[in-house]
Each structure stands twice: as structure tokens, then as C-alpha cells.
Amino acid sequence: MKIVKLLSLILFVSFHYYFTIYTKRLIDYYYTKRIEQVRKFGRHYNESNIITFEDKINWICIHDVTKLKGRCADKILLREYSKRILKKDICNKILKIYDNPSQINISELPEQFVLKTNHGSGYNIIVHNKSELDVEKAKKTLSNWLQIDYSQEGAEFHYAFIKRKAFAEEYIGKNINTYKTFCYHGIPRYIFVYKKINGREYRTFFDMEWNRLDFHCGTRPHPTEIYPKPKTFELMKKYARKLSRPFKLARIDFYEYNGELRLSEVTFTPMNSLFICEKQEHNIELGKYLKLF
Numbered sequence: 545m546k547i548v549k550l551l552s553l554i555l556f557v558s559f560h561y562y563f564t565i566y567t568k569r570l571i572d573y574y575y576t577k578r579i580e581q582v583r584k585f586g587r588h589y590n591e592s593n594i595i596t597f598e599d600k601i602n603w604i605c606i607h608d609v610t611k612l613k614g615r616c617a618d619k620i621l622l623r624e625y626s627k628r629i630l631k632k633d634i635c636n637k638i639l640k641i642y643d644n645p646s647q648i649n650i651s652e653l654p655e656q657f658v659l660k661t662n663h664g665s666g667y668n669i670i671v672h673n674k675s676e677l678d679v680e681k682a683k684k685t686l687s688n689w690l691q692i693d694y695s696q697e698g699a700e701f702h703y704a705f706i707k708r709k710a711f712a713e714e715y716i717g718k719n720i721n722t723y724k725t726f727c728y729h730g731i732p733r734y735i736f737v738y739k740k741i742n743g744r745e746y747r748t749f750f751d752m753e754w755n756r757l758d759f760h761c762g763t764r765p766h767p768t769e770i771y772p773k774p775k776t777f778e779l780m781k782k783y784a785r786k787l788s789r790p791f792k793l794a795r796i797d798f799y800e801y802n803g804e805l806r807l808s809e810v811t812f813t814p815m816n817s818l819f820i821c822e823k824q825e826h827n828i829e830l831g832k833y834l835k836l837f
Contacts, residue, residue, distance in 0.1 A: 613702035614703065629787055630786060636716060645710050648679070661711075662709045667689045670715065671715070693708075722797055727785065731785065734759075736749045741766065746769070747763050749765065760826070775800065776805040783796070
């Protein structure tokens with residue numbers, strides 16, 4: 545009996561020792577890879593004095609990596625999560641899913657649709673008229689996008705959990721505003737309207753009472769565009785609160801289409817921590833609700 549207990553103790557100590565070493569090496573790898581990315585963009589990351597939004601995202605990239613984040617960042621699997629949490633599907637309809645873009649059969653798709661990858665940011669091919677689509681070029685473009693591994697390219701390690709795929713999604717029109725809600729520990733705090741006009745991107749910030757904020761982050765707000773409060777704003781806040789509850793930080797993105805609320809995506813590392821505000825006080829303001837410890 546004593547021998548069994550001794551062996552059990554030896555196994556436990558050995559497991560704990562090697563598990564600790566493995567975990568430390570994994571964190572060291574994450575940290576090194578992340579710092580490489582920060583230096584690549586000519587920035588300084590100070591982990592001993594984390595107060596800005598971008599530094600806090602860098603910390604999250606290294607220290608807060610989970611499979612659930614990978615599933616929610618996956619634009620296909622996000623639907624399972626949203627249905628479980630909200631008890632209904634509020635995402636755009638998926639028409640087809642492809643393990644490889646070579647599987648795309650254009651005859652199976654409607655006249656208008658969107659081709660996407662499940663891991664990309666802005667990786668969309670919008671098809672207004674499929675007879676005008678260069679199918680082989682589209683397949684090649686999708687294949688190139690699928691080669692990009694954000695867990696390595698951008699050191700956003702939760703993307704390592706995503707099995708990269710292409711898919712066709714319903715087309716819902718053009719000039720549709722995207723509402724991107726910053727949620728901290730399950731509480732929506734800020735929202736910005738994202739819109740591309742004549743090829744230029746604009747981000748216009750509001751608080752959760754729909755008061756416009758003078759934040760110039762990532763890109764400037766549109767100087768003249770007026771954005772009325774969306775009709776589904778209260779529902780947007782309610783859903784954002786529910787979907788973001790398990791996470792320190794989650795940006796929940798929505799569309800409003802024909803008076804209905806649609807879920808676009810969930811992002812955990814906005815712009816890969818390049819979401820830098822022109823004024824430092826705004827960078828600090830965006831990060832003040834994010835508690836890391």
C-alpha cells in the first residue's frame with residue numbers, strides 16, 4: 545500500500561513539474577511572438593504599466609487564449625454559440641460551406657451572394673451578378689486567404705483553434721451600417737458605426753446613450769454623416785451583453801437590415817491591437833473598463 549502511495553506521489557510530482565515547464569514554455573512562446581508583432585509595427589509594449597487599450601489587448605493576446613474564443617471568432621461556428629445563448633439564429637443565412645474553394649459550384653448559388661472565409665477580416669467577395677464573376681479568380685483569392693494563419697501572422701493565438709473554411713452567405717444589400725459594440729466583462733460601454741464611403745473607412749463613436757464621442761481611433765469619424773440611433777439599439781445592447789458575458793473583452797458586431805437585427809461577428813483583438821487613438825487620453829479611456837486581474 546505504501547509503495548502504491550509513493551508511486552502515486554511520484555507520478556503527481558512528475559506531472560506537475562512537466563506541466564509547469566510546458567505551460568511556461570507556451571506562455572514564453574506567446575509572449576515572444578506577440579512582442580515580435582508589436583516591434584514589427586514600431587510600437588513599444590510595456591507589460592509592467594498597462595493602462596492603454598492597445599497594451600491591454602496585447603496582454604489579452606498573450607494571457608487569455610481559450611477554445612471558446614476560437615469558436616466565436618469562427619464566422620461559421622459563431623452561429624452555434626449565438627443560437628445557444630440567444631435561443632435563436634440572428635446571423636445572415638449561410639448558403640454553402642467549402643473545405644476547399646475548388647468545391648465551389650456557382651450553379652448552386654443564387655444571382656447575388658457573398659463569398660467569405662470563416663477566419664478573415666474583410667475577406668469578402670461580394671457578387672452582385674454571378675454571370676460577371678471570374679470564378680477561377682475568386683477561388684484563387686479564397687485559397688490565398690485560407691493560407692493566412694492569424695495565430696502566426698498576427699500572434700492572435702485564439703485563431704489557432706479555427707479550422708479555416710470558405711463559405712457562401714446571403715447578400716443583404718450595400719451601404720449597410722455596421723454597429724460594433726465594445727463590451728467589457730459582459731457590459732457594453734462604447735459603440736461605433738463603421739462605414740466605407742468611396743473606398744474610405746470611417747469609425748464614428750457613441751456612448752451607450754447614443755451620444756456622439758470625439759474619438760479618432762483607427763480612422764477618423766465621418767465629418768458630415770449623421771447617424772440616427774438604430775431602431776434595434778436596445779435589443780443590440782441586450783444581445784451584446786449576453787454574448788459577451790464569458791469574456792474580458794469582446795467586440796460584438798451587428799447589422800440592422802430591414803428593421804431586423806443581424807449578428808455579424810465577434811472580435812477579441814480589435815485590429816490586432818492597432819486600434820490606436822490619436823489622443824492618448826482616448827486610448828486610456830477605451831481601456832479603463834477592461835480589468836485584466
